[in-house]
Amino acid sequence: MSKTCNWGIIGPGRIAHKFAQDLTGLKNARLHAVASRSLERAQAFAGEYGASHVFGSYEEILECPDLDIVYIATPHTGHCAYTIKCLEAGIPVLCEKPFAMNLAEAEKMIETARRRRVFLMEAIWTRFMPKIRQAADWISEGAIGEVISVKADFGFPAPMNPEGRLFNPDLGGGALLDIGIYPAFLNLLFLGYPSKITAVAHFSDTGVDDEVAATLEYPAGQMGHIHATIRNRTKTEAFIHGTKGVIHFHPHWFRPGNLSLIPEGDRPQDVYFETAGNGYQFEAEECMHCLDAGKPESDLLPLSFSLDLMRLLDAIRKEIGLVYPADGKE
Ligand SMILES: NC(=O)c1ccc[n+]([C@@H]2O[C@H](COP(=O)([O-])OP(=O)(O)OC[C@H]3O[C@@H](n4cnc5c(N)ncnc54)[C@H](OP(=O)(O)O)[C@@H]3O)[C@@H](O)[C@H]2O)c1
Known part of the structure; x- marks a missing residue:
């Protein structure tokens, strides 16, 4: 990326730490904002990585100035709702895997990204190694x-x-x-x-x-x-x-x-x-490359792939009879 990319994180848990560590190894990236359900947790996380904006709710980050992209690292059940909120606010999103709880949620996320013309990618980090x-x-x-x-x-x-x-x-x-x-x-x-x-x-x-x-x-x-x-x-x-x-x-x-x-x-x-770092820098670099090039999605991990992956997970779940409370919310 030609300019420094300002990253935000929603859900500063275990994987968010590893991701933030890898951002510190990229010369054109920095952690800019952290949103937690608790202001204290956001402050503690932000302090570790030098982020200048902290929020004690996931809603507030949507108003954050100079934010280039948000990494969503909540448990799976939050992926769809928080992704859609960011996209509706015009903020590009890298969303942890699984992309969503089911195909219907994934379709809604992709529909929003395409309608709002905002970048969206699933964080299947292995794809970029x-x-x-x-x-x-x-x-x-x-x-x-x-x-x-x-x-x-x-x-x-x-x-x-x-x-x-x-x-x-x-x-x-x-x-x-x-x-x-x-x-x-x-x-x-x-x-x-x-x-x-x-x-x-x-x-x-x-x-x-x-x-x-x-x-x-x-x-x-x-x-x-x-x-x-x-x-x-x-x-x-x-x-x-x-x-x-x-x-x-x-x-x-x-x-x-x-x-x-x-x-x-x-x-x-x-x-x-x-590989220096944990290996999450590759997916971060792909996002920054796409943002720089004005691409709405990644060629390496297009949204059609995430849809197929979700379709496959749904099909396996159907075979084994695994239904989640989130499935009833469609
Ligand atoms: N790519 C990878 O290698 C990799 C590895 C591990 C996990 N993951 C994915 O990343 C996501 C998070 O996994 P994790 O292991 O980092 O989870 P985690 O340590 O439990 O952290 C998730 C964070 O999400 C927030 N959160 C929001 N709603 C929550 C809820 N209802 N219950 C608990 N936490 C909630 C919490 O932060 P606040 O309360 O502070 O907001 C929490 O710290 C999962 O979807 C998982 O599949 C990916």
Whole structure:
């Protein structure tokens, strides 16, 4: 970006800290404003990163002067409403994943962005990492032949807290929306939208999926495999299998790190991407590039992709019978 980009944050929680840390590593970005439900929390967060504007409610940031873009980092259930408020106020938005609670909410967000002609992007940070571009390059060069299947997992043991956002249905809890979205994203990116979706899940006492597995089938015979759990640790790696080889995303595959090309009958090639910071700077840079270029959405993660991802998550939820209180609000 040619000028310094003034970022605002709504919902200064765990991920907002990591994002704000990465903004400090970008020379043309700064944290300008923080909005929390508590003025004290906003002040504490702003103090850590040098933000000059603090707000004790999410409404007040809409009036903040010189704000270029807002990063929405509340639990999932807040994404739609706060995104729409920002967009209606003419403020560009980077919204955490999952984009929304369901397809209907995502459609409303996108309709608002297009009607108001304001930039909107989902914060699927993995999309912007150099390793994804490397994998796409290998595939387009034919290094693994035709893609046959994509397989990815994501699992960690989350301590049970019925009120916390991971297990609370009122906050969109469950493995699928929190972490299953990453394997879903990888399948969608490299195989497109499937023609058939089957899924099974195990449910926690709070009624959300604490483990989910989904199989995607494609008209040309390709298959996608999604596994996510908040019951136990899994290796959290990903593979793209082709007719002539394999691309292996090493653990934790969704973060910056190692990638291997394993050609059939040839020596593996390992690539390591050095990354300063946590890895959220790539999505921030993409937003700033789009704002600078006057683009209403990202070419790398267009809104049509976020719609398809939400459609896929909805379809998996239908298969496993997972309904949220937020679904009834449509
Ligand atoms: N991209 C990634 O790598 C990544 C990683 C983790 C999470 N995420 C996403 O980021 C979002 C936030 O996750 P997180 O782990 O940062 O959550 P968190 O630590 O619980 O923080 C969320 C913040 O949202 C605000 N908030 C607004 N309404 C709330 C409510 N009803 N209950 C609790 N907090 C509420 C709170 O800040 P105030 O009360 O101060 O306003 C809270 O600190 C989720 O949608 C998640 O999927 C993304």
